[in-house]
Structures are given as structure tokens and as C-alpha cells.
């Protein structure tokens with residue numbers, strides 16, 4: 001996410017980070033480079049000019065040149081301005097109402113259906129009773145897609161495949177929600193490949209008929225400047241409440257995230273960073289600014305973990321760790337939970353300084369495949385008691401998993417070290433040493 005922009009901004013700022021003498025000339029040069037980094041990332045020229053003018057004024061005002069840490073101060077100013085540009089404070093969605101109705105609009109392929117599924121899962125996790133509504137009357141496949149997602153996240157889906165009236169479907173769905181005690185209704189609507197009058201009229205009619213508590217406009221961030229233009233058109237017609245940026249996991253140049261708020265004056269409320277149901281984050285302008293500047297985003301990482309981890313399972317595994325009974329089945333279960341958190345590279349990028357380090361590394365969730373294959377090739381007994389895995393068992397496991405003996409050995413060794421570490425922590429905890437060390 002934002003790798004190119006991050007790279008260029010860091011290069012621009014580096015000259016001020018204690019390298020060489022700092023003069024008004026190289027502050028000006030840095031500002032120019034920052035502006036270029038922004039326009040290269042597809043930020044609208046005027047937006048880029050305005051923000052860099054403000055950065056320059058602030059830098060002069062706060063006397064960056066004579067400050068103790070000119071580079072740090074400059075980064076701080078850029079961070080503040082980027083935060084402001086993306087909307088300042090994070091804005092939640094309005095889910096008051098009985099039921100609250102959330103209308104999802106956007107072009108076809110922007111990620112509306114995927115987002116509807118993710119949002120329902122997100123709200124369900126918060127204990128809300130949600131109904132998903134398939135109001136796309138043109139693509140039967142869209143109904144099926146929503147049904148699959150609903151099933152996956154355990155949320156009911158309302159649809160009327162034979163009905164060709166989106167307004168009626170949406171109204172019926174809300175009636176149904178009232179009858180069945182659902183508190184939030186998410187209406188996924190039809191999109192077209194491009195802005196089109198008939199589509200606009202239809203969604204306007206749906207909006208009028210159901211008076212949503214929240215209308216969200218979903219836009220594919222990979223479409224760059226087009227994303228901003230589409231947002232403008234939808235906003236003129238729908239006066240939506242917030243924006244959802246999707247596909248930020250791709251190598252999007254990110255300009256949309258930076259310009260949309262200024263252009264439509266509506267907050268970005270969520271960002272979607274993958275096809276997995278958990279790859280959804282509330283949009284926090286300040287955290288995003290830190291991420292763009294390579295400062296990481298540990299808070300979002302922790303929140304993602306909280307969303308993905310199953311508390312009962314965590315308790316069960318914790319109990320096994322305490323009894324020194326952690327086995328390969330538990331290990332596999334943990335691995336699967338981590339994978340549920342989303343793309344590993346994206347997750348690692350949330351750790352400060354890590355984004356830059358792993359930029360060129362080829363890691364993705366497939367990197368776990370050999371490990372999973374090896375564990376899957378073990379018998380239940382071997383998973384529980386890896387110490388019984390001798391030479392011939394290793395051979396069998398390697399050929400069964402399509403790996404080699406060395407890979408099997410490595411995994412066994414790492415697992416053994418992990419168990420030793422757990423054991424050590426347990427004894428330390430028992431003797432109270434751990435608390436002392438933690439302090």
C-alpha cells in the first residue's frame with residue numbers, strides 16, 4: 001500500500017534528516033520533491049500544490065531550519081498536513097435506527113458486494129444483528145455472490161431473484177428485518193461499468209424510498225483520478241455520507257485516498273485491503289498518514305488481530321501452552337488465524353520501519369503452504385508427539401507433503417525451540433520471575 005509514494009516521500013525528506021547542511025534552498029527543493037511525489041501518486045495537482053504550500057509555510061513558521069531536529073520536525077509537519085488532507089478525525093458510521101439502513105453504492109467491480117459482506121461481518125463481530133440485501137436486479141451472479149459471502153460470515157441474505165424492482169426489494173427487505181428483529185440492514189445495489197443515467201435514477205429512487213441512515217460510496221482506489229471523478233458524480237446525485245476505498249492492497253498509487261476528501265468534502269470511512277472478509281479497516285487519517293510516511297500503524301495491526309482471533313480458541317491454546325501441551329494441531333490453528341488477518345506483507349507493513357525493509361521481498365500467504373503441507377502429512381499422533389518422528393517418518397512426511405527432509409527438519413527444529421521457549425516462560429511465570437523481567 002502506498003509503497004511508491006512512501007519511497008519518494010522518504011527520499012525527499014532524507015536530505016533534511018541530518019544529512020549535510022540545511023538551508024532555505026534545500027527546504028524549497030524538498031518541498032518540490034514532496035509535491036512531485038504526490039502528483040506521481042495521482043494526487044490532483046491543485047491538492048498537491050495547496051498542501052505543499054501549507055507545509056512550506058508551517059516549516060518556515062516553526063523555524064525548521066534552526067530547530068534541533070529539522071528532519072523530524074519536517075516529517076511531523078508533513079504528517080499533520082496529510083492527516084488534515086485525508087479528513088482529520090476518523091468518522092464512524094451511523095447505525096442508529098430500527099433498523100438502521102446502510103445503502104451501498106458504486107460502479108460495478110468497485111468492490112460493493114465484497115465490502116457489504118465485510119461490513120456485515122464487522123458489525124456482527126460487534127454483536128449486531130444484520131441482514132444483507134441483494135438489490136442488484138441485473139446480475140443474478142451478484143445475488144449468488146452475496147449469498148456465498150453471507151454464508152461465509154454467518155449473516156442472513158435477503159433476495160428476490162424474480163423481482164425486477166430494486167425499490168420494492170429494498171422495502172420488502174426492511175419489512176422483513178423488522179419482523180425478524182434485525183437491527184441493521186445493508187443494501188447492496190447494482191452498479192454499471194461507468195456512470196450511467198438509468199443507474200443513477202434507480203439508486204436515487206432506492207435512496208428516496210428507504211431513507212438510509214447511512215449511504216456509503218464504494219470506489220476502487222486503483223482507478224486513480226477516475227475514482228475522484230466518479231465520487232464527484234455520485235455525490236452530486238446521492239449526497240452520500242462517506243467513502244469506502246477498496247483494493248488498497250494493490251499497487252494503487254493512493255492518490256484517491258489523498259484527494260477524495262478535498263474534492264467531495266465527505267470523509268473516507270473504511271478501507272478495504274483484500275478479498276478476505278477480515279481485510280477491512282476503519283479509516284483513521286492520522287494512522288494512514290503515519291503509514292504513508294513509513295512510520296507504521298501498530299494500532300491497526302492490533303485491532304486486526306482482535307477481529308480475527310477467536311477468543312475461545314485463544315483461551316484453549318493458552319491453557320495448552322501453560323501445560324506444555326502445545327502441539328502441531330494448535331500450531332496449525334494459530335497459523336490459520338494469522339492468515340485470516342489478511343495479507344502477511346500488508347500486516348508486516350504496519351510495523352514501523354518494516355514496510356521499507358520488506359518492500360522487495362516476495363512474501364505472501366502462500367509462503368505458509370509448505371509448513372501447512374508438512375503438518376497435514378503428519379499422523380494425529382505425530383502432531384501431538386513430534387518426538388516420535390524418526391528418520392523414516394520424516395521421509396514419509398517429506399514425500400507426502402511434496403517437500404524435502406531438510407524442510408521437515410527445519411520445521412521440527414523450530415517447533416521444538418518454540419516449545420522450549422514456552423516451557424521456560426511457564427516456569428518463570430510460576431516462580432514469579434516473569435513479572436520481574438517484564439517490569
Ligand code: GDP
Pocket residue numbers: 106107108109110111112113114115145191246247248249250272273274275
Ligand atoms: P461489485 O461489482 O462492486 O459488487 O464488486 P465485487 O465486490 O464483486 O468486487 C469485484 C472484484 O474485486 C472481485 O473479484 C473482488 O474479489 C475484488 N475485490 C473487492 N475488494 C477488494 C479489495 O479490497 N482488494 C482486492 N485485491 N480485491 C478486491
